[in-house]
Amino acid sequence: MYKIIPNSQIGAAALVAAMLVSAGLLSIVLSTTIIALNNKNSLEAFTQTINNFYSAEIGMQESLLQIKRDPNNLIFNDLTLGQANVSSEFVESENGACNPPLECQFVPNAGWWGEYFNWSVDHPDMQVDPYPGPTPTPMQHDWFDDIYKTHEQIDENLIFHLTQWFPYDGTEWEDREGFNHDYFFGQHWRAQVTAPTDGNYAFSLASDDDSWVLVDGMVVVNNSGTHASFTYSGNIYLSAGINVVDLYFAERHTVDSGFRFSFSDPNLIITPFPEACTQDLECNSNIETSASSTKSSRKIRYTCNNNLSNCSWTELIP
Numbered sequence: 001m002y003k004i005i006p007n008s009q010i011g012a013a014a015l016v017a018a019m020l021v022s023a024g025l026l027s028i029v030l031s032t033t034i035i036a037l038n039n040k041n042s043l044e045a046f047t048q049t050i051n052n053f054y055s056a057e058i059g060m061q062e063s064l065l066q067i068k069r070d071p072n073n074l075i076f077n078d079l080t081l082g083q084a085n086v087s088s089e090f091v092e093s094e095n096g097a098c099n100p101p102l103e104c105q106f107v108p109n110a111g112w113w114g115e116y117f118n119w120s121v122d123h124p125d126m127q128v129d130p131y132p133g134p135t136p137t138p139m140q141h142d143w144f145d146d147i148y149k150t151h152e153q154i155d156e157n158l159i160f161h162l163t164q165w166f167p168y169d170g171t172e173w174e175d176r177e178g179f180n181h182d183y184f185f186g187q188h189w190r191a192q193v194t195a196p197t198d199g200n201y202a203f204s205l206a207s208d209d210d211s212w213v214l215v216d217g218m219v220v221v222n223n224s225g226t227h228a229s230f231t232y233s234g235n236i237y238l239s240a241g242i243n244v245v246d247l248y249f250a251e252r253h254t255v256d257s258g259f260r261f262s263f264s265d266p267n268l269i270i271t272p273f274p275e276a277c278t279q280d281l282e283c284n285s286n287i288e289t290s291a292s293s294t295k296s297s298r299k300i301r302y303t304c305n306n307n308l309s310n311c312s313w314t315e316l317i318p
Helices: 007-069
Strands: 079-081 084-089 112-118 149-155 185-195 199-208 210-215 218-222 229-240 240-249 258-263 269-272 285-292 297-304 313-315
Touching: 007 079, 007 297, 079 210, 079 258, 084 269, 112 269, 185 313, 210 229, 218 229
Parallel strands: none
Antiparallel strands: 079 084, 084 285, 112 149, 112 185, 185 240, 185 269, 199 229, 199 258, 210 218, 210 240, 285 297, 297 313
C-alpha cells in the first residue's frame, strides 16, 4: 500500500538536498582554494629560501673580499639582492679577539723587520776571485743561518748608501779583520706588504753585492753574485691584500758596499713581519651573514684563520 507524500514535503526535501549539495560544492571549492593558496605560499617560501641561501653566500663573499683588501675594516654594508636584505657582521672568537702575539704586532707602515748577519773573511764564499756569479736562491748558502746572526732590528726603510754602507762599523760586533771597514755581512728583511688591488707594482733595487726579492716564498728578483752596485728596476706582481715579501742581501768583497730597495706606489702598506710570526694563528675569526625576505630567512657563519684561509662553513638558526 502506497503512502501519499504531500507536494509541499517533496519540495522541502528537494530544497534541503540542493542546499546540502551546494554546501558540499562550496566546501570543495574553498578547500581547493585554500590548498592552492597554501601551495603557492609554500612554493614562494621555498623559492625565497633557495634565493636567500645564495644571497647569504654572496654577502659572505663580499665581506671576505673587504677584509682581504682592508684587514682593519670590520664594518660591512647591508645589501639588497632581489627580495633579500643581506647583512653581515664580524664576531670575535669565543676565546677572545683573534690577535697575534705581542711580538708580532706592529703599526702599519712601520717598515721592515731585519736580521743582521756578520761573517768572517775565512768563510769560503767571501773574498772570492774571480768574482762568483749569481745563484738561484739565498737558501743555497748557509749565510743566513742563526750561527752568523748578531741581532734583529726594525728598519723604517731600506734606502742605504750605494757604495759606503757598512752597518757594523762602530758597533759592538765590529771586526774589520785588517780592512778599512767591517766587510762580509748580510741582512734578511721581511714585511707584510698590503696591496689595494691585484697588479704589478714598480720597484727599484740596487745592491753591491748579492740581493734577492721573494714574494710569498718565491724568488721574483735575482740580483745575486759579487758585483758593483747597479740599479735593477721593474714590476713585481702583488695580490690584493697581504703579501709576505722577503729581501736578502750579502756583502762579500772588500771594495764597496751598498743596498737600496723601494716600491714606487705610496698606497702599499709595509708592516714588519718577523720570521717567527705566521699568518695562520691558532685563534679564529667568525663572519656571520643573514639573508631575509618576506617568507624566509637564512643565516650562515664562516670560521677562518686570520689569513682568511681554511674556512669552515656552518648554517645557523636565523
